[in-house]
Amino acid sequence: MSARTRELTILILVGLITVTGFASVYIARQNELSPGSLSYAGIFFVLYLAAHLVARFTVPDADPYLLPIAALLTALGLTEIYRLNPTDALRQGLWVVIGVAAFATTLITLRHDYRRLESYKYLFGLSALVLLFLPALPKIGQTVNGARLWVRFGPLQFQPGELGKVAMIVFLAAYLHSKQEVLAQGRPKDFGPLLAIWGCAMLVLVATHDLGSALLFFGIFLAILYLATNRLLYVSVGTGLFLIGAAGVYETTAHVRSRVIIWLHPWTIQKLPCHTPHGVELMTRQQCGSYQLVKSLYSVAQGGFFGTGLGKGTFTLPGGGNLIPDLNTDFIFSALAQELGLVGIAALLLVLMLFVVRGFHIALLATDGFSKLVCAGLTFGFALQTFIIIGGILRLIPLTGITLPFISYGGSSVVANFILLAGLLLVSQRANETP
Amino acid sequence: MKMAAASTSVDGVLLALKIAFLFLLYLFIWRVVRAASREMRAPQDSVELAPLAERHEKRAPRAGALVVAASPYLDEGERLELSHEPLTIGRGPLNDLQLDRDDFASGRHALVDPRRDGVWVEDLGSTNGTFVNGVRLTSSRRLAPGDVLRVGETDFRYER
Numbered sequence: 001m002s003a004r005t006r007e008l009t010i011l012i013l014v015g016l017i018t019v020t021g022f023a024s025v026y027i028a029r030q031n032e033l034s035p036g037s038l039s040y041a042g043i044f045f046v047l048y049l050a051a052h053l054v055a056r057f058t059v060p061d062a063d064p065y066l067l068p069i070a071a072l073l074t075a076l077g078l079t080e081i082y083r084l085n086p087t088d089a090l091r092q093g094l095w096v097v098i099g100v101a102a103f104a105t106t107l108i109t110l111r112h113d114y115r116r117l118e119s120y121k122y123l124f125g126l127s128a129l130v131l132l133f134l135p136a137l138p139k140i141g142q143t144v145n146g147a148r149l150w151v152r153f154g155p156l157q158f159q160p161g162e163l164g165k166v167a168m169i170v171f172l173a174a175y176l177h178s179k180q181e182v183l184a185q186g187r188p189k190d191f192g193p194l195l196a197i198w199g200c201a202m203l204v205l206v207a208t209h210d211l212g213s214a215l216l217f218f219g220i221f222l223a224i225l226y227l228a229t230n231r232l233l234y235v236s237v238g239t240g241l242f243l244i245g246a247a248g249v250y251e252t253t254a255h256v257r258s259r260v261i262i263w264l265h266p267w268t269i270q271k272l273p274c275h276t277p278h279g280v281e282l283m284t285r286q287q288c289g290s291y292q293l294v295k296s297l298y299s300v301a302q303g304g305f306f307g308t309g310l311g312k313g314t315f316t317l318p319g320g321g322n323l324i325p326d327l328n329t330d331f332i333f334s335a336l337a338q339e340l341g342l343v344g345i346a347a348l349l350l351v352l353m354l355f356v357v358r359g360f361h362i363a364l365l366a367t368d369g370f371s372k373l374v375c376a377g378l379t380f381g382f383a384l385q386t387f388i389i390i391g392g393i394l395r396l397i398p399l400t401g402i403t404l405p406f407i408s409y410g411g412s413s414v415v416a417n418f419i420l421l422a423g424l425l426l427v428s429q430r431a432n433e434t435p
Numbered sequence: 436m437k438m439a440a441a442s443t444s445v446d447g448v449l450l451a452l453k454i455a456f457l458f459l460l461y462l463f464i465w466r467v468v469r470a471a472s473r474e475m476r477a478p479q480d481s482v483e484l485a486p487l488a489e490r491h492e493k494r495a496p497r498a499g500a501l502v503v504a505a506s507p508y509l510d511e512g513e514r515l516e517l518s519h520e521p522l523t524i525g526r527g528p529l530n531d532l533q534l535d536r537d538d539f540a541s542g543r544h545a546l547v548d549p550r551r552d553g554v555w556v557e558d559l560g561s562t563n564g565t566f567v568n569g570v571r572l573t574s575s576r577r578l579a580p581g582d583v584l585r586v587g588e589t590d591f592r593y594e595r
Contacts, residue, residue: 010466017459024452027445065467072463309453340457347460354467361471 003064003432004056010068011052014075015045021079021310028311029083037086040093044078051100058107059429063362066428069355070406070421074414076348077407080336081328083311088328088409095411099418106422114426118370121174124167129200131164132217136207161213162403162416165220165381166423172221173373176228180369184229197221198238202245209255211246212388212400216381218242223380224373258289263398266290266297293399295324296334300345300394307341314338328409330401333393349390352405356383359424365431375427378420498549499580499595506589508536515591521548523559524586539563540587545572547584553577554593556584563587 001009022041026033048071055067074096082089110117117124134151151160176183201218204210222238250256266286273280274288286294302314315323315335327335337345359379366372382405392399403413405420498517503509515532522531525544534540541561548555557575558565565572566585578584578593585591 006470010463013459013463013466017456017463020452020456020459024449024456027452028449065471068463069467072460306453306457309449310456312449344457344460347457347464350464351460354464354471358471 003061004052007055007064007067008052010065011048011071014048014068014071017072018044018075018079021075022082024309025079025083025311028309033086037082037089040078040082040089043093044075044096047096047100051103054104054107055425058111059425061432062425062428063358063432065358066355066421066424069351069358070417072351073348073355073406076336077332077404077409079310080332080339080407081409083313083339084315084328084335092409092414095414098411099414102415103418103422106419107426110422110426111429114423114430115368115370117170118174118177121171121178125171125175128164128168128171131160131167132200132204132213133207134160158412159403159410160412161208162412163419165216165385166378166416166419168217169220169224169377169381170374170423172224173370173377176224177370177373180228183225183234184231195241198241198245201242202249206249206253209253210400211249211256211259211398212392212402214246215242215388215400216384216402219384220377220381223384224377227373227376228369259398259400262290262293263392263395266294266395292325292331293393293395296331296393297395299324299331299334300337303338303341303345305342307337307339307344310339312339326401329403330389330408331393332408333390333404336407352386355379362424362428362431366427367431371427371430375424378423382417382420499554499578499593501547501584501591502594504583504590504592509589517547517549517554519549521546523547525559525561526587534587534589537587537589540589545584545586547578548575561586 018041022038026035026038048067051067051071055062078089078092078096081092151158198218201214201221204214204217208214218238222235225238226232226235246256250260262285267290268285271282271284272288274283276283276288299313299315302308308314313335315327315338317323324331324334333345336348340348356379359382360376363372363376363379366375385402385405388397388400389402389404391397403410405413405417498519500517501515503511503513503515505511520531523543523546524530524532524534524540525542526534526537526540527542528535530543534544541559541563543559544561545565546557546559548557555575555577556565556567556572558572567576567578568583569585580593580595582593583590584593
């Protein structure tokens, strides 16, 4: 069986999973949902067939599992978004269309040799910086929940950091590949680039107040640096610097400090002053700052072993409002955990892990340094981002709002992840094709 | 009463769908893991990152030998040990194995290529064809011990 035929058979299984999920949501909530909304599942499947056909023509020998895994993750996300808000599901479906288009464009334009990107590395570095700092600009930047991650152009709203991440990985892979031999010697003056990027990560942190993005970017940088030079010294020095910087920002920024306090002590017995739209009131912390996190933890707990079943979870207040703010973006994991239970959410984690395993497998097979670094960098970025958001929701690390790849509601995330997927397939094609 | 019956049947359907959904999720994981692990065990040339020369040395520890089984002009039983380098057979002077007295052999007749996964033989566009066990080659083919390779009027037996 050829790689693409295997991909198709697994995609059909994903289609079956999507239909089961949508049917369950529809039956559980039929007094609220119109039968027409069931067609989203069909549209979704057709989209992935289109992506499959593009892959058949452009990357026939590439890894057959990545596209179905991405499809399954998107399907899980879309099913849950559909259950929470059918209008958002339609919008997310449209974003998947744009994502698949970006996927196809990337594959078609770079199918002959993606390695020419290596010569445009500074262009990628520059655009990564621009994209990262865009939300910090006064007019177009938007502050949501204390972190400046959003950019608004008229009706269009997006998180440029997601695309910035991909550009940054291409830049770092190309740059570190060219400097690999020099850096591997580990002389004191070679720490220059390390300090420069650390400075940038700290600036991002200060400018956007977002610990998650800073951690993500610096983590990706350290991972690629380690892969390029094989020196643990850089990783330990880098981690130390990051901790020092983070401690500094913790002291100076109230937003970051409150995130850490919420993480360590989400529950209080005595009432504390809390800023509400009606002024300062006395409340416990779980009613105030850590409300979202605590409600999300209850949601995960409510799922138990087997979950409530899709469509039967409790996410709204008796009055009709949303129990957890940002449920379909940052907190989609806790919604899925409630409806699928431990058994289902463990499956989700396994699927996320499979994506990472396949990504590193491709990096192992790649025959040239640039491909290896790009592929491992993209995969590591995916893994670290997943860890940061799920770890935050499960109170393993301080919570920062970033998206769960392929699953969360959000256009920029979906598009960026499809480009990431295309990159992995291109490297895989090059490694697998017979010369 | 009727309402209660309807809601139990809906619950039953939902329970079935829930089980089906979880089952399919794990079926997906099982399929990907099974297929992927099988593929990891299969030999893959591209896993190796060693330079090409080293790869040639390593790739076939024992390539085997071609033994002359029947020939109008070569001694029967003559053994030709295969190295790790590809070997060409033909009438022309540039071949590794030259059959200059064989009028049925073409200038460049066949290629014997020891690879990591065995010794492969390929016809190089000869006029009269290359045969393995009497079957004319249309694409490259892996030799099994005991196979008889016919080039021109000469039969070689492949031995390990």
